[in-house]
Amino acid sequence: MHILITGGTGFVGRSLVKQLIPHQMTILSRDCDNAARQLKHVNSNSLQFINSLNHLSCLSDFDAVINLAGEPIVNKRWSEAQKKHICDSRWDITRKLVQLIKQSDSPPKVLINASAVGIYGDQKQLRVEEDTPYKTCGFAHYVCQEWENIAHQAHSQRTRVVVLRTGIVLGLQGGALEKMLPPYKLGLGGPLGSGQQYMPWIHMQDMVRAMQFLLETHACSGAFNLVAPHPVTNLEFSQTLAKLLGRPHFFVTPKFVMQWVLGESSCLLFDSVNAKPKRLTEMGFTFNYSRLQPALAQILAS
Template sequence: MKIVIAGGTGFIGKKLAQFLLQEGHQIVLLTRGVYSNHENITYVRWMTHDAAPEKAITSADYVINLSGTSLSKGRWTKKQRDRIYSSRMNATRELLRLIRTLAQKPAALINASAIGIYPPSATATYSEESTEHADNFLGRVASDWEHAAKEAERLGIRTICLRFGVVLGQNGGALPLMALPVKLFGGGRLGSGTQWVSWIHMNDVVRAIRFVMDHDQIRGAVNVTAPQPVHMDELGRMIATVLHRPYWLPVPSALLKLVLGRKSAMILNGQLVLPQVLTKEGFTFDFPTLKPALENLLINK
């Protein structure tokens, strides 16, 4: 298959591209940078003043949108929040423009989103059937991003919005940052520790993306989280257990807010989110529970 990926050089995108290449698919990566093509992978410039991706791409079996400024990058100043928001909206609109030009339309648009669309809660349980949307920055970003992507449905294209949880991987995301103080013997509870963490192993992320491609009945929102969320304190303690390190130095919420500013909400707020669609459709997780996932990522590298 010919699969076009926006954001294919990012944290999830790199792993996804490698996974799809191993299956023998033809990958087209949309990028602002300059890269050399090689077997089964083509780089196409886009989102620059002189870019015309429609001249290089005339057909696609699937289009996957993972593009957007990282939430982890920099403090959430007004300028950075605008950059996070606009990068997602602009990339999605440009993808839709590109799709309209294709002689062969894709079978589906698979668009990234996030569980931040759900309101933070210590008691609620969210599935794809939940209608509540968070009235905060992350909630508005995710909600507007999904709304923009669903414009593809007007073109008759199946559209899936992947609501990613906390993705645990080796070379990016939250895990290396959380494991570092533990490795340095300074690990401890973050904030109250009671906030929910709806996590997922990177291997299951890329496998879930591949799964929704193959299942035509799946459309709309899909929670990409492991079936057993944990509290933040349990996550921290399990990291310490796996690394054989102490877990003793708590970091108060006030200190996190002082150091991280608005971005501290990513640590101090949480949601219990279940992957109802994936489970119902028969997806099998390689890492449904936390300890084996952490052992795989932190020890069995």
């Protein structure tokens, strides 16, 4: 299979490329030399690189497209300029991919497009499955909803579209856990606010295994929650992490402090999404890490 991947040098992308060997992969990157260095763990015979979609008139040479590109949503405060950058970095490339798919005489059989559980909004303690109605408010919902709408325009009898509503991806060398570890190792760990907000999570191994499963299972289309079957509250997460590190757990960070530090983007820490991977498990996918403690233990041991 020949797969076009955007965002292949990102936190998830690097692990995905490794997972998809021995498929032939073309990685879209603004800096091909840097991308090759970041993916040096992959057999170079499996990879080629392009720095733009502009010279392509169609995508007939590809069997599949995996679109993970996008400005990280949590790295900076949400100024109006940053909001625009977050949206444009997702929507523009997705529109271009959809256009190229539609122009193809022999289009890719599948477009797998990133999204996030932020599409659901703050659902409190409600169990959240793929058909749960959205809380249609907030910037995170707005970004994901439009992103999915654009991706679905590629759907046809010859191209299925899969959207990945991801939670917190747990792994090393990037992601939320990398940011959390330093204060927890110093004994400064603890819940955020009340700690009762749900944190849907998934181990990196299961994340990329699930993406491969969706890529290769032709009956799969539509939205899938890419989260472990047993989400936990922020309090449970922080207690588990502190226990595994052998550190105290008593520092509570008030909600108003994070709102002052992060502004509007603090909602990503306090919105509660008790998400379940209903469609993924119904299609037959099995998780290697369905519970938080063994998932964190494996990552920390590595």
